[in-house]
Amino acid sequence: MDMLGVVARLNTVSADTCIQWLSDVAVDRWLLGGSAGGGPMSLSRRLLLTWLFTYVGGLGLYYLVATADFLLVFFALRRWLVPDYVPDWPSVRREVAYSTRSLAVMAAMTTPTEVAIQLGHSRVYHDPNEFGWAYLIASPFLFLLFTDSVIYWVHRGLHHRWVYKYVHKPHHSFVQTTPYAAFAFHPMDGYLQGVAYQAFVFVFPFQAALHMASLAFVAMWTINIHDRVSFGIPGVNGARHHTVHHLTFKANYGQYFTFWDWVCGTWRDPDSLGVAGKETAASSQLLEEEVYGKKYL
Template sequence: MDLVLEVCDTFVFDKIYSALFPVPDAVTTILQAAADPSVALKNISVPYIPATPYEYTLIPAGPAAYMTTIARTNIWRQTTSLYIITAIFGVLLYLVFATLSYVFIFDKRSMQHPKFLKNQISMEMIQALTAIPFMVLYTVPWFLAEVRGYGMLYWDVEDYGYFYLALQFPLFIGFTDCGIYAIHRGLHHPLLYKRLHKPHHKWIVPTPFASHAFHPVDGYLQSLPYHFFPFVFPLHKISYLFLFTFINVWTIMIHDGEYVTQNPAINGSACHTVHHLYFNYNYGQFTTLWDRIGGSYRKPDVSLFDQKVKMNQATWKQQSKEMEKIVKEVEIVDERTYDGPDSKKTQ
């Protein structure tokens, strides 16, 4: 995240902070330095310290970096900047990729399912967009710790070699898959489910917009393994950014209802559809390994992969019947309002 912060500092935040908290006579000093390199910034009242040790090899700092009393290394500046960056990036990533998935992948016939909710898409988006700012607030301390050098993120590939550069990807998937399984299954405990996880299970037939539609504490808790990883294992900085994007896109993919794989090892969209329909199965994020070990794996029905049967009224009726039985066990009262012509709120 320090690389992202450096880019944003150079092109955006240096200018903002220099305007809000200017150094007295800084403009004059900069002009003097431009005219006479021998005085190069020696009269700046607040010495400039790079935010990262790689700054001058990546993006040289512009004049605005020297023109504010709030240095890049100021912890409150870093906290504020990281919050703004993460919030904007999180919202844009959600809206762009969920919209692309909805437009090009999601089968709109699913919206005729008897368990599709009234005004569901707008409710999914409202839930997600109100939760993301709070999830970011909880997440920023992790990013701040990384930026200030407390993690095991690294830049030079030679530090750990090319073999580890490749190994870090399956290691990340394995580590986080185990952690998310444990946290997700724990969130289904009755004491936590009704307080935290129930909002995400409002969507029996989810769309891509349900991907981030969590209670903010629920969403944050399930993200913890991602943040733990670079404090336990070395992780290349570019790989970190790629994986941070990937996990968000994957979360959207497993809610898109497009079942592209029947691979028994992958906990894809079909497995996650089973989780939303029947609640107590398939808690994993990437693989089915921990569900198999924990006895919570349920193989997706063959009908989910047959386009002729998948959208069949008989299939939906059978799914609804089993779902209604399970929801009474889990939630006692189904408070959802469904959108189907023959659906009604059950008490």
């Protein structure tokens, strides 16, 4: 297939076509043994399949990418960087269990919006030519800038002492994170930090296949910033920045870029902390108390 043929197929790749396929082929033909495509899909079936698609897809990506990151980057490279390093296995198991449970609830919380997008109530479009090629190429960057800005402020709000212990504290119970901490959030925490991704497509046009690819990228990025290994690209909020966030309970609230942290004075240089991940759980608990005050924890 030539390049144009590949691009033309972008038209047909979207969450909508995946859900339609699941309904027509997986449910109607395989599960019920009938003929595929028996009329319009009921709303309850669409909601259920969308939840299943989001949860199973998200979980599959999480297990696959977090495991690859854990083995290749986190474990192999870190052991080389810090030879006496031994993972805290009980904490790793807790990260996986928490992520697996929370993803189910977070998928349910985002399902109504995903269904609204499928039913054409957002600015998601299919034909790559509709808004021109320049916009098509620029839109993923716009997506990152918009969501990074919103998440910075949502994240700072989650660290407010009146909110912290109810919603965001569970994620910060992982001080020495591994890639498996990526979705270890209280479901409301994960949902609030994900609102920007949902809001974007109601404000800006976004091509359907790019939208799906961008959400997969977001998941992979979230895994990546918890592996504690990064190259220190200027302006990019990499894993070392996010490690500082977990070690200090403040500073480096950004998701992709350091821009807002830099503007608001919350940026902290990972080098200044000598991020080696040797802090004990006891000292991190004391630090958490120091930042929030005991009565807010």
